[in-house]
Amino acid sequence: MAARTAIITGAARGIGAGVAKRMAAEGYSVAVVDLDEASAQCCADEITAAGGAAVAIGADVSDEAAAQAAVDQTAERLGPPLVLVNNAGIIRDNLLFKMTIADWDAVMAVHLRGAFLMSRAAQVHMTAAKWGRIINLSSTSALGNRGQANYAAAKAGVQGFTKTLAIELGRFGVTVNAIAPGFIETDMTRATAARIGVDFEDFKKAVIAEVPVARGGTPDDIAHAASFFASEGAGFVSGQVLYVAGGPKA
Numbered sequence: 001m002a003a004r005t006a007i008i009t010g011a012a013r014g015i016g017a018g019v020a021k022r023m024a025a026e027g028y029s030v031a032v033v034d035l036d037e038a039s040a041q042c043c044a045d046e047i048t049a050a051g052g053a054a055v056a057i058g059a060d061v062s063d064e065a066a067a068q069a070a071v072d073q074t075a076e077r078l079g080p081p082l083v084l085v086n087n088a089g090i091i092r093d094n095l096l097f098k099m100t101i102a103d104w105d106a107v108m109a110v111h112l113r114g115a116f117l118m119s120r121a122a123q124v125h126m127t128a129a130k131w132g133r134i135i136n137l138s139s140t141s142a143l144g145n146r147g148q149a150n151y152a153a154a155k156a157g158v159q160g161f162t163k164t165l166a167i168e169l170g171r172f173g174v175t176v177n178a179i180a181p182g183f184i185e186t187d188m189t190r191a192t193a194a195r196i197g198v199d200f201e202d203f204k205k206a207v208i209a210e211v212p213v214a215r216g217g218t219p220d221d222i223a224h225a226a227s228f229f230a231s232e233g234a235g236f237v238s239g240q241v242l243y244v245a246g247g248p249k250a
């Protein structure tokens with residue numbers, strides 16, 4: 001496979017950083033995109049220190065001009081991005097009766113408008129190259145999760161978005177798939193435990209008790225799945241949602 005460029009959004013930390021590091025180790029030049037350029041730089045520095053190629057780009061993926069600029073900068077600095085991992089995400093959890101319009105809109109903007117804007121900008125390079133991979137982060141919460149009406153709706157929306165892009169872009173050699181993680185130990189799940197007032201270790205223990213493989217997930221687990229979808233050999237796999245949750249159920 002020729003050297004290729006991948007954009008990973010929300011890659012300063014958590015799952016995105018894990019995906020970025022793995023893609024770099026596999027030979028991709030990686031654009032580490034995150035809201036805060038300085039945080040993104042830390043991840044990019046780790047990649048370059050390990051012998052990989054990476055640049056840090058500060059961008060709010062929900063902003064049309066910023067998303068376009070992130071893709072343009074990637075193309076200029078690393079070459080045309082042929083892999084895009086739409087990973088940037090936020091939570092604004094609350095029960096429906098307490099959920100504000102701001103909570104709703106913020107979550108929709110990052111997960112859905114962000115994935116839309118980044119994909120629309122990046123597909124120009126992929127269709128021109130007649131090869132591309134878009135990988136979207138959904139969640140087991142797409143199946144419903146108390147306190148997450150906004151997030152669950154966005155993550156279910158990501159699945160419909162994925163399947164539709166797969167139909168539209170397949171003829172250009174571009175596959176589009178989604179990964180739906182279960183519990184992955186990151187700042188996001190720490191924030192969930194904090195919101196419900198439970199110590200993180202207790203929260204983890206309770207979640208893991210329901211996971212058939214009897215452990216929590218790691219960013220590496222998701223990076224492995226992303227690596228499969230990005231691979232040459234996965235060219236006949238498109239429009240799929242892979243639950244990476246340690247078992248068949250959320």
Ligand code: NAP
Pocket residue numbers: 009010011012013014015016033034035036059060061062086087088089090110114137138139140180181182183184185186187188189
């Ligand atoms: P995380 O640790 O909170 O990291 C998310 C990253 O996205 C942060 O670096 C954050 O930047 C960045 N980000 C937020 N809004 C952004 C925006 N508008 N533009 C660019 N970057 C933005 O989360 P994570 O646990 O790694 O989750 C990554 C993805 O997996 C998310 O889509 C999440 O919904 C999904 N997921 C996670 C789990 C889990 O158990 N952790 C399960 C299912 C799905 P700041 O730090 O500056 O805010």
